[in-house]
Amino acid sequence: MRLNDINELTLPKKRDEEFIKVNFGELFSYDFKDTQTYNFDIMGLEVRRDTKDYENSLFDITKSLDNKQVILTINSNIPEPICLIHKIKDNETFFTNSLKIEVKENVKASIIEVFTNTSNNSAYSINRSFEINENADFEYAKIQDINDKNYLLFNLDINQKENSKCKITNFEFGNGFIINNIVNILDHKNCDYELNGLVKSQETSNTANVIKTVHNAESSISNINYKHSLKDYSRAVFKAKSIVNKKALFTKAFQNSNTILLSNDACIYAQPHLEILIDELEASHGATTGTLDKEQLLYLQSRGINKDLAYEILLNAYEGKIYHNINDKLIKEFLQTYERKNYV
Amino acid sequence: MLEVKDLKVSINDKEILKGLNLNIKEGEVHALMGINGAGKSTLVKTLSAHYDCVVTDGSITYKKKNLLELDVAQRANEGIFMSFQNPIEVPGVNNSYFLKTAINEKRAYAGLNEIDTMDFLKLIKEQTSKYNLDKKLLQRDLNEGFSGGEKKRNELIQLLLLNPDLIMLDEIDSGLDVDAIKTVANVVNAMLDGKKSVLMITHYDRLLELIKPDFVHILNDGKIVKTGDYSLALELDKKGYEGIGIKDETK
Numbered sequence: 001m002r003l004n005d006i007n008e009l010t011l012p013k014k015r016d017e018e019f020i021k022v023n024f025g026e027l028f029s030y031d032f033k034d035t036q037t038y039n040f041d042i043m044g045l046e047v048r049r050d051t052k053d054y055e056n057s058l059f060d061i062t063k064s065l066d067n068k069q070v071i072l073t074i075n076s077n078i079p080e081p082i083c084l085i086h087k088i089k090d091n092e093t094f095f096t097n098s099l100k101i102e103v104k105e106n107v108k109a110s111i112i113e114v115f116t117n118t119s120n121n122s123a124y125s126i127n128r129s130f131e132i133n134e135n136a137d138f139e140y141a142k143i144q145d146i147n148d149k150n151y152l153l154f155n156l157d158i159n160q161k162e163n164s165k166c167k168i169t170n171f172e173f174g175n176g177f178i179i180n181n182i183v184n185i186l187d188h189k190n191c192d193y194e195l196n197g198l199v200k201s202q203e204t205s206n207t208a209n210v211i212k213t214v215h216n217a218e219s220s221i222s223n224i225n226y227k228h229s230l231k232d233y234s235r236a237v238f239k240a241k242s243i244v245n246k247k248a249l250f251t252k253a254f255q256n257s258n259t260i261l262l263s264n265d266a267c268i269y270a271q272p273h274l275e276i277l278i279d280e281l282e283a284s285h286g287a288t289t290g291t292l293d294k295e296q297l298l299y300l301q302s303r304g305i306n307k308d309l310a311y312e313i314l315l316n317a318y319e320g321k322i323y324h325n326i327n328d329k330l331i332k333e334f335l336q337t338y339e340r341k342n343y344v
Numbered sequence: 345m346l347e348v349k350d351l352k353v354s355i356n357d358k359e360i361l362k363g364l365n366l367n368i369k370e371g372e373v374h375a376l377m378g379i380n381g382a383g384k385s386t387l388v389k390t391l392s393a394h395y396d397c398v399v400t401d402g403s404i405t406y407k408k409k410n411l412l413e414l415d416v417a418q419r420a421n422e423g424i425f426m427s428f429q430n431p432i433e434v435p436g437v438n439n440s441y442f443l444k445t446a447i448n449e450k451r452a453y454a455g456l457n458e459i460d461t462m463d464f465l466k467l468i469k470e471q472t473s474k475y476n477l478d479k480k481l482l483q484r485d486l487n488e489g490f491s492g493g494e495k496k497r498n499e500l501i502q503l504l505l506l507n508p509d510l511i512m513l514d515e516i517d518s519g520l521d522v523d524a525i526k527t528v529a530n531v532v533n534a535m536l537d538g539k540k541s542v543l544m545i546t547h548y549d550r551l552l553e554l555i556k557p558d559f560v561h562i563l564n565d566g567k568i569v570k571t572g573d574y575s576l577a578l579e580l581d582k583k584g585y586e587g588i589g590i591k592d593e594t595k
Binding site: 293294295296298299300301302303304305306307309310313314316317318320321 | 392395415416417420421425426428432434435436437442443445446449450453502506
């Protein structure tokens, strides 16, 4: 099965402005031997047909192969995060999985998802849809730890209702070919949306984050903050587009991408982008690219800390800012003790 | 302990030290004075292997080893400590964690076991309370948001806990109030046990009053041009560089 060969799919192209520099070719042209929808090992979850028209055609890939969507409804506060661990083993297989998470009014909840694999030349095509209702507070963390010659296409559609909070943190640890496609259309007032990411890549890892946020209602906040530390031949794309429409008075829209390149061959294409149609707002966007501060390295070494350790300490400090942004203590603990070997 | 012979050092292809000789024996206190741009900071930076400094000629022997063959961390673990003129801020690195790591690196270099956390905390409490240094600095990130005085006090805490053999103070008195200078002097004087040596750069007599040097060197245009005892510093304070026959070669 080749994605390029599916007739009803209109796949995005590398030259499309929205996806410029995202190298889809390898994923779309790969001939997978099998396709498979895998289900959650949770009893009693409702399954519906996914009839929503999403913002871009990347969501249609999963839908075209299996348009059923599992519904996870959270009706009351949950004291501990729900952990969903995904592990694929079969080689040469295109896996699909679609989940909608509904967080009901006034509910506080958190979820961690981990994506790992022991497969070769396989792909995850994941659709996620978050519906966060009035006054709900939802925190979500995703760990991607997929190894070389495997793919993850992660599509996330967020729908926030009035006065809701949604905080998402993505950790990209694996060496695979990764595309995160994250869309939040803020149609309701007073929503708080925070999207953080740490892309820690090495070898030939290829990670793209394509993020679209649209402010259509008053007094909402979107805060997008990504850090990349790229080693070896790794490559990353950060494309964040935030649109503030005329009705979205008093919006706060922020985008930030920081990158540390740890080798001469690593590269980043970072494009934060704001489209603003009003004056009554706060907004900023920025992108930095550099290496570790040699003055700081020297200072640590001058107290007897060897170069490799000093390097590691500074890198941890840089990356640590993303960990510190997490609110849920249990998610933080999970991440601090996370090791790939425990999940494969 | 330290023997510098005919040392020539360039920064950005400009020769700063032009054949400097200096000999520091165990237990000696040396003060280095000189007009701005004479090469004082370049000397201590070279001794601690700063990446800016390129040694083009000469030799440095420290504890009978060729210092130029050791990297920055090895020099520190051999007992060389340089107090920075303006210590850099390192956000995200906890000061206490940094200090414990540095102590353990030094211990590992000497073939000793890591310091136990309780022993580390005890050591901090003992040393900071002895000199009235605020140990709350250790709860913060390394130098982040520290005032000039706090940065210097933090250097003193590191100095006390790392317990080096050659203490190099690069204008540690700049920007400090009278009480803070007294604290610096108390710490350094208490560390002087007849084995440790000090090389301090200063422009002012105030620090030298409190830490009495055995030798005062005047550096000019990359060379030591005059050496004397503490009375040379007093004479300099009274007459100025021109008054003691030092011509500013940078003009």
